[in-house]
Amino acid sequence: MVSIETLGSIGEDELLHRLAKYAPIGQLDDDTAILNLLSPTQLVINSDVFVESVHFSDLTTRPEDIGWRIIAATLSDLAATGCNKVIGVTISMVAPATTSWDWVEKTYNGLSSCLESYGGILLGGDCSGGKEKILAVTALGNVTTGKLHRNDARPGDWIVVSGPHGLSRLGLAILQNEVHDSNISFVLRQQAIRAHRRPKPRFDIINVLDQVRPKDTPWRIAGTDSSDGLFKSIQLLAKSSSCQAIIDQTALPFKADMASLNLQDKSQWVLHGGEDFELVLSLPPPWGKALLHADNQCRKIGVMVAENSISEHPDSVNSWTSTDNFFEFKHF
Amino acid sequence: MVSIETLGSIGEDELLHRLAKYAPIGQLDDDTAILNLLSPTQLVINSDVFVESVHFSDLTTRPEDIGWRIIAATLSDLAATGCNKVIGVTISMVAPATTSWDWVEKTYNGLSSCLESYGGILLGGDCSGGKEKILAVTALGNVTTGKLHRNDARPGDWIVVSGPHGLSRLGLAILQNEVHDSNISFVLRQQAIRAHRRPKPRFDIINVLDQVRPKDTPWRIAGTDSSDGLFKSIQLLAKSSSCQAIIDQTALPFKADMASLNLQDKSQWVLHGGEDFELVLSLPPPWGKALLHADNQCRKIGVMVAENSISEHPDSVNSWTSTDNFFEFKHF
Numbered sequence: 001m002v003s004i005e006t007l008g009s010i011g012e013d014e015l016l017h018r019l020a021k022y023a024p025i026g027q028l029d030d031d032t033a034i035l036n037l038l039s040p041t042q043l044v045i046n047s048d049v050f051v052e053s054v055h056f057s058d059l060t061t062r063p064e065d066i067g068w069r070i071i072a073a074t075l076s077d078l079a080a081t082g083c084n085k086v087i088g089v090t091i092s093m094v095a096p097a098t099t100s101w102d103w104v105e106k107t108y109n110g111l112s113s114c115l116e117s118y119g120g121i122l123l124g125g126d127c128s129g130g131k132e133k134i135l136a137v138t139a140l141g142n143v144t145t146g147k148l149h150r151n152d153a154r155p156g157d158w159i160v161v162s163g164p165h166g167l168s169r170l171g172l173a174i175l176q177n178e179v180h181d182s183n184i185s186f187v188l189r190q191q192a193i194r195a196h197r198r199p200k201p202r203f204d205i206i207n208v209l210d211q212v213r214p215k216d217t218p219w220r221i222a223g224t225d226s227s228d229g230l231f232k233s234i235q236l237l238a239k240s241s242s243c244q245a246i247i248d249q250t251a252l253p254f255k256a257d258m259a260s261l262n263l264q265d266k267s268q269w270v271l272h273g274g275e276d277f278e279l280v281l282s283l284p285p286p287w288g289k290a291l292l293h294a295d296n297q298c299r300k301i302g303v304m305v306a307e308n309s310i311s312e313h314p315d316s317v318n319s320w321t322s323t324d325n326f327f328e329f330k331h332f
Numbered sequence: 333m334v335s336i337e338t339l340g341s342i343g344e345d346e347l348l349h350r351l352a353k354y355a356p357i358g359q360l361d362d363d364t365a366i367l368n369l370l371s372p373t374q375l376v377i378n379s380d381v382f383v384e385s386v387h388f389s390d391l392t393t394r395p396e397d398i399g400w401r402i403i404a405a406t407l408s409d410l411a412a413t414g415c416n417k418v419i420g421v422t423i424s425m426v427a428p429a430t431t432s433w434d435w436v437e438k439t440y441n442g443l444s445s446c447l448e449s450y451g452g453i454l455l456g457g458d459c460s461g462g463k464e465k466i467l468a469v470t471a472l473g474n475v476t477t478g479k480l481h482r483n484d485a486r487p488g489d490w491i492v493v494s495g496p497h498g499l500s501r502l503g504l505a506i507l508q509n510e511v512h513d514s515n516i517s518f519v520l521r522q523q524a525i526r527a528h529r530r531p532k533p534r535f536d537i538i539n540v541l542d543q544v545r546p547k548d549t550p551w552r553i554a555g556t557d558s559s560d561g562l563f564k565s566i567q568l569l570a571k572s573s574s575c576q577a578i579i580d581q582t583a584l585p586f587k588a589d590m591a592s593l594n595l596q597d598k599s600q601w602v603l604h605g606g607e608d609f610e611l612v613l614s615l616p617p618p619w620g621k622a623l624l625h626a627d628n629q630c631r632k633i634g635v636m637v638a639e640n641s642i643s644e645h646p647d648s649v650n651s652w653t654s655t656d657n658f659f660e661f662k663h664f
Contacts, residue, residue, distance in 0.1 A: 029572065030482050031409040031556055032376040034475070040371055044364040045455060047470055049424035051462045077363040092381035092468045123377060126468075130383045136424045136458075136468030138379055143366070150362050224363055240361065 007104065007129070008097030015127055018101070022108050023122040033123040035087065035140075042143040043087075046077040052133040060175045063103045065197040066135075067110025073227060074137040075118055075201040076277040080225040082148040083141035084206040086120035090138045094130035107135075118203060145210040148223030148281070153241035155306040157222070158288035162205045162279040163297040164255035165230045166266060169273025171196030181261060188257050199277040201225075205295065209283075212290035222282040231271040233280040234302070241282070244309060247302035339436065339461070340429030347459055350433070354440050355454040365455040367419065367472075374475040375419075378409040384465040392507045395435050397529040398467075399442025405559060406469040407450055407533040408609040412557040414480040415473035416538040418452035422470045426462035439467075450535060477542040480555030480613070485573035487638040489554070490620035494537045494611040495629045496587035497562045498598060501605025503528030513593060520589050531609040533557075537627065541615075544622035554614040563603040565612040566634070573614070576641060579634035585610075 007015055020028045027033060037043075048070070050056055056066045075086060091111070095104070115121065123140070171192035173179045184192075202225075209221065222241055226233045230253070238245040252270050259266075282304050283291070292298050339347055352360045359365060369375070380402070382388055388398045407418060423443070427436070447453065455472070503524035505511045516524075534557075541553065554573055558565045562585070570577040584602050591598075614636050615623070624630050 030480075031412040032378040032415070034413065034479060035375040035377065036372075037369060037375055038372050041369050043367040043369055043375075045367065045422060045470075045472065046364040047422035047424050047456055047458050047468070049426055049458045049460050049466075049468060051426055051460045054460055054462065080363040081366065083364070090377060090379035090470055092379050094381055094383055094466055124379055126379050126381045128381050128383045128386055130386065130466065131463045134426055134462065134466055134468075136379070136381060136466075138377075138422055138470040140377065147366060148362075 005101040006097060007095055007099045007101065010101055012127060015104075018105075019108065019125070019127070022112050023124070027122065028124060033090070035123075042147065044078050044081050044083045044141050044143055045138065046074055047136065047138040048074045048077070049134065049136045060172065061197060063106035064110035067107040067112070068114040068198050070135050070137055071111045071114035072199045072201050072277060074139045075114075075120070075141075075203075076199070076225045076227060078139055078141040079201045079203045079206055080148060080223050080279060082143045082146055082206055082223070084203050084210075085142040085144055086115075086118045086203070087140040087142065088121040088123040089115060089140070090123050091125040092127070092136040093125070094128050094132075094134040096131060096133070097129055099133065118201065145206065146219035146221070148221050150222060150224055150237055150240040152220050153222035153237050153243050153282035153304045154220070155243055155304055155309070156285070157282040157304040158285050158300050159234060159245060159247070159302040159304060160281045160283065160288050160291060160298055160300050161226070161230065161253050162202045162281070162295070163253070163276070164258070165226060165253045165271075165276045165278065166258060166269035166273045167192050167195040167255055168199060168275040169269040170258060179263065181263060183261055185257060188255070191255070196275070199275065201277060202279045205279050205298070208294050209287075209291060212287070212294045214286045214290060217284055217287050220284070221287075224280055226276045226278045226280050227274060229272040229274040230276070230280065237280065237282050238304065241304070242307045243282075243304040244307055245302055245304055251299065251301045253299045253301055337433040338429060339427055339431045339433065342433055344459060347436075350437075351440065351457070351459070354444050355456070359453065360456060365422070367455075374479065376410050376413050376415045376473050376475055377470065378406055379468065379470040380406045380409070381466065381468045392504065393529060395438035396442035399439040399444070400446040400530050402467050402469055403443045403446035404531045404533050404609060406471040407446075407452070407473075407535075408531070408557045408559060410471055410473040411533045411535045411538055412480060412555050412611060414475045414478055414538055414555070416476055416535050416542075417474040418447075418450045418535070419472040419474065420453040420455040421447060421472070422455050423457040424459070424468040425457070426460050426464070426466040428463060428465070429461055431465065450533065477538065478551035478553070480553050482554060482556055482569055482572040484552050485554035485569050485575050485614035485636045486552070487575055487636055487641070488617070489614040489636040490617050490632050491566060491577060491579070491634040491636060492613045492615065492620050492623060492630055492632050493558070493562065493585050494534045494613070494627070495585070495608070496590070497558060497585045497603075497608045497610065498590060498601035498605045499524050499527040499587055500531060500607040501601040502590060511595065513595060515593055517589060520587070523587070528607070531607065533609060534611045537611050537630070540626050541619070541623060544619070544626045546618045546622060549616050549619050552616070553619075556612055558608045558610045558612050559606060561604040561606040562608070562612065569612065569614050570636065573636070574639045575614075575636040576639055577634055577636055583631065583633045585631045585633055
């Protein structure tokens with residue numbers, strides 16, 4: 001019988017000692033992490049908590065991917081408010097004494113590689129025993145260009161997403177053996193699984209937005225990320241900004257080879273699948289046009305109109321109506 | 333039968349809506365909280381996680397006090413690194429669906445009143461269902477004077493604590509019916525329970541340290557807080573700084589009326605009771621002297637000497653020896 005090293009067997013001090021290697025040398029030496037901010041800055045902070053069986057499961061996700069995903073999800077919120085420079089994260093981990101060190105090591109390897117990919121470091125954290133595995137992440141970053149607010153959409157704006165949706169949900173379906181469509185190519189299968197396991201916060205889009213802003217257009221973009229699903233994100237922007245969103249049913253942001261699949265749920269997955277972690281933006285048309293020109297993954301999917309103005313668009317069909325909070329579905 | 337409102341019955345959206353009232357208006361409107369730092373600054377950040385039955389229990393602590401304690405404990409680490417200006421905290425809460433809203437409301441009332449006492453706000457947070465109650469706190473603050481590092485102790489320093497120890501442990505013992513000493517006065521009983529339920533982060537001491545620093549003494553103080561017990565704190569400073577600590581057995585920081593009690597465990601409680609959240613400092617003697625003069629709760633309890641130099645102090649007795657990591661016990 002192979003003896004497995006558990007958190008109970010190594011003890012708290014040894015655990016903290018081992019986790020310290022994921023941070024820069026000396027970073028965890030004091031009771032707090034100290035950041036020297038040498039110039040005036042706009043700092044963004046976001047905390048997310050991930051609970052085993054609610055947010056992650058060893059059945060569908062390897063610990064390396066759990067680590068990656070929790071960082072990507074937390075950083076995605078930073079990008080969604082205009083952050084383009086990650087500072088780092090703190091991690092508080094709760095886990096039963098029976099948890100293997102192997103699981104912790106692989107999870108921290110995954111979260112480290114995500115952090116490194118986006119230029120952040122492990123700033124600090126805490127550990128405790130508990131009944132189930134929980135990872136609480138707080139991420140810090142800088143905004144060096146302009147901020148994105150949920151309530152900054154205006155009538156006339158284009159609604160633009162930074163990439164295809166539904167892919168992460170397809171990946172989950174594949175991992176859970178929900179789909180048996182032989183038309184799903186090997187490549188799409190791999191892309192969908194990767195989208196589920198290794199989502200990417202879209203800091204790159206913030207920089208592109210800054211680069212392509214038309215000279216005479218002041219900084220104003222409404223934004224959020226599509227972690228909870230595209231439908232909910234658009235609804236959130238529209239509602240916060242007292243607008244109605246009109247979505248072009250023919251422009252749902254499918255990945256091309258997913259659109260051609262004969263999957264009953266595919267439109268549902270695009271709209272409600274969640275965890276694609278793309279940016280959902282509402283911005284002035286000239287700026288939107290420049291963004292689409294600069295990044296061919298970005299897509300225009302609709303427009304914002306003034307609240308209660310849907311009746312002015314007599315050609316609207318298939319409406320979700322106002323019960324969905326100022327959100328309408330329409331053929332253009 | 334009275335129907336109790338639970339988190340399961342009110343749902344996540346309503347929960348978030350109710351919790352938003354604990355933050356300034358608009359604070360939780362976006363995917364992140366944004367802080368405008370108008371000048372260069374030294375920011376400190378600390379994350380702590382609190383698990384039901386490990387860190388708190390409804391049996392000994394009311395939810396209002398749980399809320400106060402988790403904030404005080406997290407802020408205490410900020411003070412221990414020289415922070416004297418609290419910015420705020422994020423809170424991630426995990427709780428079973430059966431948790432009553434009443435418990436959550438009282439806990440947030442308690443944490444709010446602690447935050448307000450020290451000038452901080454609720455910056456953001458997250459919520460999730462889970463098997464047990466967990467509160468993960470991340471606190472942010474500014475250092476406007478000088479930093480305290482664990483490894484900044486030097487031979488010749490005085491070891492000073494900001495107040496009495498063991499009182500919180502006495503409070504816990506009273507709440508758990510462990511002590512039945514009729515000599516414990518009503519006042520001491522109340523003070524001990526209050527020390528356990530409503531500990532205070534010692535930001536005031538940081539300001540005093542700044543005010544009383546002798547002109548020719550550069551800023552250098554080693555510091556930590558005594559959350560894990562006085563013994564462990566001193567050991568930590570000594571070990572991190574490659575020093576040995578010599579503690580005066582006759583100067584253990586008892587509260588006066590606790591010292592006179594006939595309690596078998598009282599010295600253990602002073603040294604190992606924990607959760608007193610006082611500052612444990614190692615600093616140059618003139619500065620230590622000025623601090624004692626300015627704040628009569630502060631006490632000198634020993635001195636730092638060079639590592640492996642205990643043999644130069646032939647009068648040391650009752651030593652804990654080097655197995656305790658450079659820590660010695662001595663009559664002066």
